[in-house]
Amino acid sequence: xxxxxxxxxxxxxxxxxxxxxxxxxxxxxxxxxxxxxxxxxxxxxxxxxxxxxxxxxxxxxxxxxxxxxxxxxxxxxxxxxxxxxxxxxxxxxxxxxxxxxxxxxxxxxxxxxxxxxxxxxxxxxxxxxxxxxxxxxxxxxxxxxxxxxxxxxxxxxxxxxxxxxxxxxxxxxxxxxxxxxxxxxxxxxxxxxxxxxxxxxxxxxxxxxxxxxxxxxxxxxxxxxxxxxxxxxxxxxxxxxxxxxxxxxxxxxxxxxxxxxxxxxxxxxxxxxxxxxxxxxxxxxxxxxxxxxxxxxxxxxxxxxxxxxxxxxxxxxxxxxxxxxxxxxxxxxxxxxxxxxxxxxxxxxxxxxxxxxxxxxxxxxxxxxxxxxxxxxxxxxxxxxxxxxxxxxxxxxxxxxxxxxxxxxxxxxxxxx
Numbered sequence: 292x293x294x295x296x297x298x299x300x301x302x303x304x305x306x307x308x309x310x311x312x313x314x315x316x317x318x319x320x321x322x323x324x325x326x327x328x329x330x331x332x333x334x335x336x337x338x339x340x341x342x343x344x345x346x347x348x349x350x351x352x353x354x355x356x357x358x359x360x361x362x363x364x365x366x367x368x369x370x371x372x373x374x375x376x377x378x379x380x381x382x383x384x385x386x387x388x389x390x391x392x393x394x395x396x397x398x399x400x401x402x403x404x405x406x407x408x409x410x411x412x413x414x415x416x417x418x419x420x421x422x423x424x425x426x427x428x429x430x431x432x433x434x435x436x437x438x439x440x441x442x443x444x445x446x447x448x449x450x451x452x453x454x455x456x457x458x459x460x461x462x463x464x465x466x467x468x469x470x471x472x473x474x475x476x477x478x479x480x481x482x483x484x485x486x487x488x489x490x491x492x493x494x495x496x497x498x499x500x501x502x503x504x505x506x507x508x509x510x511x512x513x514x515x516x517x518x519x520x521x522x523x524x525x526x527x528x529x530x531x532x533x534x535x536x537x538x539x540x541x542x543x544x545x546x547x548x549x550x551x552x553x554x555x556x557x558x559x560x561x562x563x564x565x566x567x568x569x570x571x572x573x574x575x576x577x578x579x580x581x582x583x584x585x586x587x588x589x590x591x592x593x594x595x596x597x598x599x600x601x602x603x604x605x606x607x608x609x610x611x612x613x614x615x616x617x618x619x620x621x622x623x624x625x626x627x628x629x630x631x632x633x634x635x636x637x638x639x640x641x642x643x644x645x646x647x648x649x650x651x652x653x654x655x656x657x658x659x660x661x662x663x664x665x666x667x668x669x670x671x672x673x674x675x676x677x678x679x680x681x682x683x684x685x686x687x688x689x690x691x692x693x694x695x696x697x698x699x700x701x702x703x704x705x706x707x708x
Contacts, residue, residue, distance in 0.1 A: 299455060306457065308328050310675060313411065315672075315697070315699045342689060352373075372492075396686060425446075437452065456671070465643070476677065477544070482655045487548045490542075491646055500531065507530075528561065548641040557637070562696050579592060583616060654677055655679055670706060
């Protein structure tokens with residue numbers, strides 16, 4: 292990887308030392324460019340190091356384009372850069388990885404820092420310059436079509452042939468991605484669509500939230516907007532004192548966070564009994580009643596899920612959980628099962644950018660060429676979350692960071708040659 296593929300020496304500034312920026316820098320260096328990476332934090336990859344609860348699910352073998360928004364733009368890149376490509380690339384940097392049944396790939400160290408350190412080391416070995424603790428506040432293209440970078444304190448001495456903006460979106464602003472890159476993009480005439488936090492917890496005024504805070508369970512969860520079913524997810528749900536969390540909620544937030552801000556009626560219908568079909572209700576109850584001896588409503592149902600949740604749901608249905616069941620309660624028992632299959636949570640909001648993993652919205656894709664270059668300003672490139680692309684949990688957003696970073700890095704290195 293240390294051998295340059297082209298005999299050229301474009302000077303490139305990469306603004307942002309996160310996943311997309313580090314990958315873009317690596318690829319630009321491999322292709323003969325002179326690269327300087329500017330990072331506003333004191334260390335590189337701050338947000339990257341938090342991904343996957345610090346374990347870094349960095350791509351996924353299941354790269355169906357349905358996992359991405361604006362999939363028609365994404366698909367050609369997915370066809371060229373699959374999970375094996377990036378798995379092999381990181382292996383060449385010394386990072387062994389493994390996959391799970393759902394296709395997610397993780398570094399074998401189970402540490403996100405392994406990915407970050409491999410890229411930083413690679414950049415340094417190729418002679419890249421790494422500058423941290425510096426926030427670029429302005430970028431100017433001079434009369435010679437060179438780029439000058441300015442901080443709040445000073446102008447950077449160097450001038451650059453190309454700039455790659457990889458500043459992140461607005462999610463997790465404490466890691467440095469607070470939308471400042473969008474301000475830089477606008478100065479070059481780019482349009483930034485309205486942004487929303489996604490892969491984020493959702494708020495609900497349901498009575499069970501505070502009572503069952505901390506409960507985790509595997510469910511089917513379906514998102515409705517104005518009574519229209521838009522998406523169903525299966526996986527772990529966590530109830531919080533203010534609403535809902537967990538992987539299924541993060542996935543559904545990709546459509547609900549925008550809709551709830553727009554004042555639409557947003558609901559999540561939760562099936563707390565995904566393993567039990569409605570068609571099996573009668574058979575289940577008959578067998579259960581034949582085995583039941585002086586069972587209360589609570590003891591009758593407690594084996595179907597989290598005991599705390601079962602008791603809470605019975606109370607919400609105004610059923611005395613300690614009442615002894617008799618044969619005349621069959622219809623009531625059926626109604627409880629149906630309620631557990633279709634429990635409604637009205638969504639009242641989301642937990643904001645501070646708690647989000649990704650941003651919906653960004654620089655419009657019709658203003659970016661297929662090689663990630665601005666259609667307005669030759670030599671200006673974009674990568675990662677700055678673009679109007681977001682994806683499901685499961686390594687997809689990082690896959691886009693690597694992909695767009697690679698394309699931008701190589702394209703900037705070859706610019707003019």
